[in-house]
Amino acid sequence: MSTRWLTDEERVAWVRLAAVVELLPGVLDAQLRRDSRLSHFEYFVLAMLSEAPERTLRMTALAARTNATLPRLSHVVSRLEDRGLVARSPCPEDGRATNARLTAGGWATVVDAAPGHVATVRSQVLDALDDAQVRQLAQIAESILGRIDPDGVVMAPQRDAGAPTG
Amino acid sequence: MSTRWLTDEERVAWVRLAAVVELLPGVLDAQLRRDSRLSHFEYFVLAMLSEAPERTLRMTALAARTNATLPRLSHVVSRLEDRGLVARSPCPEDGRATNARLTAGGWATVVDAAPGHVATVRSQVLDALDDAQVRQLAQIAESILGRIDPDGVVMAPQRDAGAPTG
DNA sequence: CCCCATTGGTTGAAGCTTCAAGCGAACCCT
């Protein structure tokens, strides 16, 4: 089958999107590490817990929300546990499962980190766009997610109030 | 200073963009690993070399184009060298510098990998958008890059023909 | 019940990235 190459317009759009995808994680990570001693992934884990009922989630559910493999999450939660930000306990309803719960210290850490993170998202992304572009971006990203995440695994239901996810 | 939180529209746009940024690298990586035994980063290194004059670039220039740190690039090039895809040689003009050159085998590898990669980009991203959205995306991504990459380090000049970068 | 497959999670090793040092070449100033 012969390859259908990209048109000029497609190529420009793709090269730029690829650059954003390549650079943005580093920007977010750097700010959080600098200001809060947290990797972006660690922050995200804490943020997801902060939004969950009881600030508690089963490992599997937390892995789905953070798009992590179970081994990766297990290691990270172990380190967060060592730092006193998260506590593990066996799940009462299912003996196989483990619940991860945000501790008071973990909550304080997220609350402390959130404003700086949101400020970064604002200054590095949203403030670069006008209102129309923000709406366009929402549409475009939704379309792409329809392809790369058809089951909406990462866009899982977010109930309850809590610290902003960023 | 009090935090300016996100409006509903901003939050939707950001959550979706964040999801794309989180998922897209894995999608690209998985296809290349599966079909070409190459990580996305390795592919990108080979692609950048394939587009350079003489298919050769100094390590520093290659690091800039791939947004890699020098240590990271050095390790990766060592492994690509072990696989016979890239060759290192001292730079004649500057005794401190090292040139990385794509070998015949490396060229063949990129040429072989490119169609599948482009097909993935198409099916997972571009085909999800209409023409207007492609143009909007180019604009939006450019605006964001203006913040996160003001000096255009990653968008370095691309001269010469070669295998598509993806 | 008992067997067996599946689910939920942890663990340790291997691989890649990051970080801190280090080294030689080039540049600059006198």
Add this chain to the structure above:
DNA sequence: AGGGTTCGCTTGAAGCTTCAACCAATGGGG
């Protein structure tokens, strides 16, 4: 020349992710 600084790159160790193996608990037939 000659001494100090910067540049370009490599190296080895440490840290995080991935992978394969493993274990315990659950659930579904005979």
